[in-house]
Amino acid sequence: xxxxxxxxADDYLAENSHIVISEPSQYKGKWHSVFGNDNPIHIEVGTxxxxxxxxxxxxxxxxxxxxxxxxxxxIVTAVDKVKQTEAPNVKLLNINANMLxxxxxxxxxxxxxxNFSDPWPKKRHEKRRLTNHAFLKKYExxxxxxxxxxxxxxxxxxxxxxxxxxxxxxxxxxxxxxxxHQSDFEGNVMTEYEEKFAAKxxxxxRVEAEWRT
Amino acid sequence: xxxxxxxxADDYLAENSHIVISEPSQYKGKWHSVFGNDNPIHIEVGTxxxxxxxxxxxxxxxxxxxxxxxxxxxIVTAVDKVKQTEAPNVKLLNINANMLxxxxxxxxxxxxxxNFSDPWPKKRHEKRRLTNHAFLKKYExxxxxxxxxxxxxxxxxxxxxxxxxxxxxxxxxxxxxxxxHQSDFEGNVMTEYEEKFAAKxxxxxRVEAEWRT
Numbered sequence: 001x002x003x004x005x006x007x008x009a010d011d012y013l014a015e016n017s018h019i020v021i022s023e024p025s026q027y028k029g030k031w032h033s034v035f036g037n038d039n040p041i042h043i044e045v046g047t048x049x050x051x052x053x054x055x056x057x058x059x060x061x062x063x064x065x066x067x068x069x070x071x072x073x074x075i076v077t078a079v080d081k082v083k084q085t086e087a088p089n090v091k092l093l094n095i096n097a098n099m100l101x102x103x104x105x106x107x108x109x110x111x112x113x114x115n116f117s118d119p120w121p122k123k124r125h126e127k128r129r130l131t132n133h134a135f136l137k138k139y140e141x142x143x144x145x146x147x148x149x150x151x152x153x154x155x156x157x158x159x160x161x162x163x164x165x166x167x168x169x170x171x172x173x174x175x176x177x178x179x180x181h182q183s184d185f186e187g188n189v190m191t192e193y194e195e196k197f198a199a200k201x202x203x204x205x206r207v208e209a210e211w212r213t
Numbered sequence: 214x215x216x217x218x219x220x221x222a223d224d225y226l227a228e229n230s231h232i233v234i235s236e237p238s239q240y241k242g243k244w245h246s247v248f249g250n251d252n253p254i255h256i257e258v259g260t261x262x263x264x265x266x267x268x269x270x271x272x273x274x275x276x277x278x279x280x281x282x283x284x285x286x287x288i289v290t291a292v293d294k295v296k297q298t299e300a301p302n303v304k305l306l307n308i309n310a311n312m313l314x315x316x317x318x319x320x321x322x323x324x325x326x327x328n329f330s331d332p333w334p335k336k337r338h339e340k341r342r343l344t345n346h347a348f349l350k351k352y353e354x355x356x357x358x359x360x361x362x363x364x365x366x367x368x369x370x371x372x373x374x375x376x377x378x379x380x381x382x383x384x385x386x387x388x389x390x391x392x393x394h395q396s397d398f399e400g401n402v403m404t405e406y407e408e409k410f411a412a413k414x415x416x417x418x419r420v421e422a423e424w425r426t
Binding site for chain 1: 372418
């Protein structure tokens, strides 16, 4: 994603701390109290400009959404999206995906979304892919060894890699689409990227991978 | 596959019983004696006109290949292909895939190939798909709960179905390509169908699914 330095981002995030939670590790094990209900918690790792998480929050008021984004210059746009939707069931965290278990207690999360993650195509960057076993282990911890990952991408190489990575890790693939927009999948919420790719007629790949106990 | 009735097929198969084995159940548990060696046995279920199995036999002289094809009017062409190659390590069986365990002892087979299997797209025909759980159970038996299925197809719906079918059955996906001819996979032997589809630039999907003990 092209990013411009935004010197005002720090102040903007601080002003919107009801949406972008500061020092989120203080809520580890207590996220239900932040939302004021016991609804399931779904997180998006790499939430980008926030169109997906905002759209999901509007579509599913009985689910709590937390979008995680490392880059301040990107998450500020997600803040605006969340403000526009006025959905009370979505929060944002400006943290690294490596920090998940500092922020969430074991089993506190019910589902992980990954959308159009950076493909890191070079073999030597494999460990940076968000579907790598090292990351699956982090998701597994906060999911408490249950729940699922829902992943979509337009990147063929990353999708091929992810299918085998999920399967070899022991996850069960319960849904696969190799052309999401030509399938009968209902309720798809598009990301900003997805809208662009879909307009070009490029296929979007999607998989659901479950932990089975 | 378009099939023409060939009244001479029965005689032709009988004349070539060194290639198309008659009453194959008599060799159950004794296939190594048919080949005269202890090399691994790989079978292709739905071998069609035989280009794949003949090509594989030439490429891998240390593997024994057995092609299974239900339709007499199709298998006669496979007989010709095998005769042309003069490969000693390939045999054909004119049987239904349902009969695998009548013909092979438990664990006698080391790998199963499925190529461009009939997609049976209607939900009510799901049980006829060769990647359905009922068939996986048959493969599992003759494989002795080890080994792998190598499957390729140009049919998106069948491939999506098969990935989840394999995974939900408990197999591990160790290789996935969503565009085989644009990948760096080496040693691919094309079927007759595959040559046609590839010439049109349509993607070929391929997966390897393993039993893990």
